[in-house]
Amino acid sequence: MKRILYITCQPPKISFPKGILMIVAAIAIFAAVPQDSFAQKNFNKTYPASKNVRLNLVNRTGTVTVQGWERNEVRISASLERPFAQIEPQNLSGEIRINVVQDNHGRGEVGDANFTIFVPYNSTVDIETRIGNLNVSNVQGGFVRAHITSEGDVTLTNISASKVSAKNLIGDIFFDGVIRSGGTYFFKSMSGNVNIRIPLESSFKLLATAPSTRNIALGSFSNSSMRLLGTGRRVVGKVGSGSATVTVENQRGTITFLRR
Amino acid sequence: MNCGNYQNLISAYLDGELDAGTWRSVEAHLEQCDECTRVFSEFSTILEFCDEAYAAETEPPNPHALWCRINNIIESEIPEMQRETVSTEARSSAGFWNTGLNLSAGQVASAVAGIALISSLLTIVAFKNLSTPADPLAGQDGEDNVVEKVLADLGIGDTQVDRYERRLREQRAAIEYWKNRVEVRRASWNSDTRLVFDRNLNEIDKAVSEYTRLLDENPHDTISNEMLDSALKEKMELLREFSEL
Numbered sequence: 001m002k003r004i005l006y007i008t009c010q011p012p013k014i015s016f017p018k019g020i021l022m023i024v025a026a027i028a029i030f031a032a033v034p035q036d037s038f039a040q041k042n043f044n045k046t047y048p049a050s051k052n053v054r055l056n057l058v059n060r061t062g063t064v065t066v067q068g069w070e071r072n073e074v075r076i077s078a079s080l081e082r083p084f085a086q087i088e089p090q091n092l093s094g095e096i097r098i099n100v101v102q103d104n105h106g107r108g109e110v111g112d113a114n115f116t117i118f119v120p121y122n123s124t125v126d127i128e129t130r131i132g133n134l135n136v137s138n139v140q141g142g143f144v145r146a147h148i149t150s151e152g153d154v155t156l157t158n159i160s161a162s163k164v165s166a167k168n169l170i171g172d173i174f175f176d177g178v179i180r181s182g183g184t185y186f187f188k189s190m191s192g193n194v195n196i197r198i199p200l201e202s203s204f205k206l207l208a209t210a211p212s213t214r215n216i217a218l219g220s221f222s223n224s225s226m227r228l229l230g231t232g233r234r235v236v237g238k239v240g241s242g243s244a245t246v247t248v249e250n251q252r253g254t255i256t257f258l259r260r
Numbered sequence: 261m262n263c264g265n266y267q268n269l270i271s272a273y274l275d276g277e278l279d280a281g282t283w284r285s286v287e288a289h290l291e292q293c294d295e296c297t298r299v300f301s302e303f304s305t306i307l308e309f310c311d312e313a314y315a316a317e318t319e320p321p322n323p324h325a326l327w328c329r330i331n332n333i334i335e336s337e338i339p340e341m342q343r344e345t346v347s348t349e350a351r352s353s354a355g356f357w358n359t360g361l362n363l364s365a366g367q368v369a370s371a372v373a374g375i376a377l378i379s380s381l382l383t384i385v386a387f388k389n390l391s392t393p394a395d396p397l398a399g400q401d402g403e404d405n406v407v408e409k410v411l412a413d414l415g416i417g418d419t420q421v422d423r424y425e426r427r428l429r430e431q432r433a434a435i436e437y438w439k440n441r442v443e444v445r446r447a448s449w450n451s452d453t454r455l456v457f458d459r460n461l462n463e464i465d466k467a468v469s470e471y472t473r474l475l476d477e478n479p480h481d482t483i484s485n486e487m488l489d490s491a492l493k494e495k496m497e498l499l500r501e502f503s504e505l
Contacts (some may be wrong), residue, residue, distance in 0.1 A: 060505060061453070101504055108448040130501055131456050149501045150460040169460045169494060190494060191463050211487050212470070230483040251467045251487060 043078040047091050052122045052141060054095040059129035060085065060104065062112035063152075068121040068138035075118040081111035101130070133171075153192075168192065176260065179204050183244040190251045197258040203240030208248040208255050209233060215254040261285070267299050274303055424485045431492040438499035445503050457502055464498065467491040 049072055057064060062081075074096050078087060085104050090097040104110045112132070119125065121140050128134075128147040133155070136146055140160035148154060151170035159177030162184075166173050169190040179185060179202040187194050200220055208216045211233040218226060218235065226237035248255050266289045272278050273286045290297050418426070446454065471488035474481055 105504065109450045130505060131453065149498055150456050169498065170463055188490075190460075190467065190491070209483065209487070211483055212467075230481070233483050249487075249490065251491060252463070 039082065041080045041084050043080060043087050044076070045089060046073055046075045047089075047096055048072065049074045049096065049120060049123075050094060051120050052094075052124065053120060054124040055117065055119050055126065056095060056097045056099075057115065057117070057127045058099045058101050059113055059115065059127070059132065060100050060110055061129065061131040062114040063133045063135070064115045064117070064127050064129060065135040066115075066117045066119060066125050066127060066137070066139065068123065068140065069118045070121065071118070072120050073118075074120075074123075077116045079114045081113075083107075083109055083111050085110045085113045087113065178202075179244045179246065181243045185244065185246045187247070188249045189253055192250070192253045194248055194250045194253065194255045195258060196246070196248065196256070197260045199260045201240070202244070203242060204244040204246045205238050205242040206236060206246050206248075208235045208246075210250045210253065210255050212252040213250075213254050217254070217256045219257050220259045221257045261289075263289075263293060263296050266290075266293070266296050270296070270300050270303050274300075274307060421479055421485070424489060427489060428492065431489070431496060435492065435496050435499060438496060438503055441503035442499050445505060449505060453502075453505065457498070460498055461495070464491055464495045468495070 051072055053074060055066065055074065057066075076089060076096075076098070080087070085100050086107075087098060087100060088103050098115075100110075100113050114132075119139070121138060123139060124141045124143045125136055125139055126143065126145045127136070128145075128149070129152065130149045131152060132148070133152045134146040134148060135155045135157070136144055136159065137155075137157040139158075142161060143163040144156060144159055144161045145163075145165045146154045146156065146167075147165070148168035148171065150168075152168055153171045154166040154168055154173045156164065156166060156175045156177060159175065160180065161177070162180040162182065164175065164177070164183070165186045166175060167186075167188045170192060171189070172192045173187050173189050173194045174197070175185070175187060175195070176197040179198050181203065185204070187196065202221075206218075206221075206226070210216050211230070214232040216232075216235045221239050223237065223239065225239075226235055228235055266286055269278060269282065269286050273283060278286065290300055442457075446457075449457070468488060468491050471484045471491065474484040475488065478484070
């Protein structure tokens with residue numbers, strides 16, 4: 001005969017008045033917590049825009065993601081962390097401007113502001129942050145600028161702009177896009193890896209400097225016109241007819257060219 | 261003596277300047293001559309009026325003579341001043357050329373040669389600046405070219421090293437300024453921001469010390485100069501932008 005052992009857990013017995021007291025205390029504690037104490041706050045705003053609108057964003061800390069889309073409007077979404085930053089976008093003629101540094105100047109500590117912004121494909125994008133990652137994708141306007149004052153990665157994907165400038169101190173820079181004829185492309189890092197992925201048929205003059213590592217990998221873009229200067233710390237040369245200019249500087253990291 | 265002679269003596273008589281004989285002679289004539297007594301009365305009245313009414317306004321003795329003297333002084337001073345002004349103007353306008361005319365033939369030849377040399381150098385520099393576009397790929401290994409070296413040797417132009425050193429001095433001064441600003445703001449940052457800032461500043465300082473060491477070994481290393489310049493710029497930017505937080 002099998003004996004089945006049942007172990008039952010009995011809930012602790014709480015007297016009626018004691019239970020009421022606990023519920024009331026919980027409600028009181030919940031109500032006493034200020035709204036600002038919640039971990040995040042969201043900000044959403046959409047602006048009608050022209051096809052070649054200019055987005056100008058200066059962030060303090062946090063990740064910024066900008067994506068091109070087919071609509072003629074700019075949608076700004078931000079998740080804010082405590083203490084919440086004030087965000088006051090300005091819709092000027094042909095330009096959407098957000099300056100989190102200026103809007104929160106003198107406030108002391110301000111939490112991260114993580115932006116996701118959709119812009120028309122042909123927009124000009126000018127974004128910078130003091131700390132955090134910057135991502136830009138699917139933009140083919142005249143100009144893309146993504147600068148990080150200190151650390152964070154810059155990732156530019158599917159970019160077709162005639163002027164591109166990406167900069168950080170500690171972190172990687174990745175550019176995946178097209179080198180336009182007559183365009184200028186500038187990538188600068190202090191410590192990290194700079195990777196540039198471009199079509200093989202690209203045409204540009206190159207000035208690449210990696211003085212510490214001397215690690216400049218040209219891959220498929222290496223040719224006889226390339227010259228090593230300063231005992232391999234710098235490479236100069238031409239790819240194709242050299243109508244565009246590509247300048248890369250990585251003080252303590254590597255530079256790599258990849259075929260797209 | 262007739263009345264005219266006596267009238268000429270009346271002034272001296274009133275002033276008590278006559279000898280006793282003449283004085284008695286004049287007094288005797290006045291007692292018997294009405295015309296001379298009238299002149300005497302007029303003289304007396306004038307003298308009394310002057311003594312009483314204008315005693316406060318003491319007129320200088322012999323005013324006519326004094327005015328004559330002043331006039332003479334003025335007339336003698338004016339032509340001298342005019343002569344002096346004219347000669348000063350003449351010196352200032354013609355002095356340089358007068359001096360130049362005194363140059364010897366050798367001095368003139370040297371001056372012409374100097375002017376020609378300076379003009380040639382300025383022309384070369386101007387032509388060079390016009391013909392050389394700011395192409396980052398054009399720089400070979402950053403060495404000064406012949407013209408720049410000649411200009412630097414003559415003390416007219418700076419070498420690349422001079423230019424870099426000047427810029428570095430300016431950058432270091434700016435960095436000190438922003439460093440002080442950051443020190444003031446730093447207390448309001450949270451611990452994460454302070455950590456990130458210190459880590460990045462440390463990274464830049466590593467690069468700065470590396471290039472400084474390389475430049476101590478070889479001051480003409482242009483790539484190290486450029487990289488040091490670039491790193492200091494980054495440092496300045498980091499300090500400036502974090503001082504706004």
